[in-house]
Amino acid sequence: xKRHTGVVGWIRNYLMLGLLWCFIVNVHAAVIGAxxxxxxxxxxxxxxxxxxxxxxxxxxxxxxxxxxxxxTILQPIFG
Numbered sequence: 001x002k003r004h005t006g007v008v009g010w011i012r013n014y015l016m017l018g019l020l021w022c023f024i025v026n027v028h029a030a031v032i033g034a035x036x037x038x039x040x041x042x043x044x045x046x047x048x049x050x051x052x053x054x055x056x057x058x059x060x061x062x063x064x065x066x067x068x069x070x071x072t073i074l075q076p077i078f079g
Contacts, residue, residue: 018062025061025068037061 029036041053061068 015062018065021065021068022058022061025072 026036026038028034029039037057038054041057042050045053
């Protein structure tokens with residue numbers, strides 16, 4: 001079994017953490033009854049526009065997960 005090292009491994013780990021963060025954010029919103037970013041994106045639009053909006057939100061949550069962690073968890077702690 002070949003282990004991914006170098007840049008490929010870093011990118012894979014970064015994206016896996018982003019997917020985990022996206023899952024946690026959306027499940028947490030569903031559990032507490034808040035509106036998740038995915039629900040907002042899937043709102044009144046229809047068809048392809050809705051698919052593009054949801055894809056954009058998912059991409060942003062996965063790619064920018066460090067910003068989400070900062071805004072959601074670290075900023076309230078450190079002020």
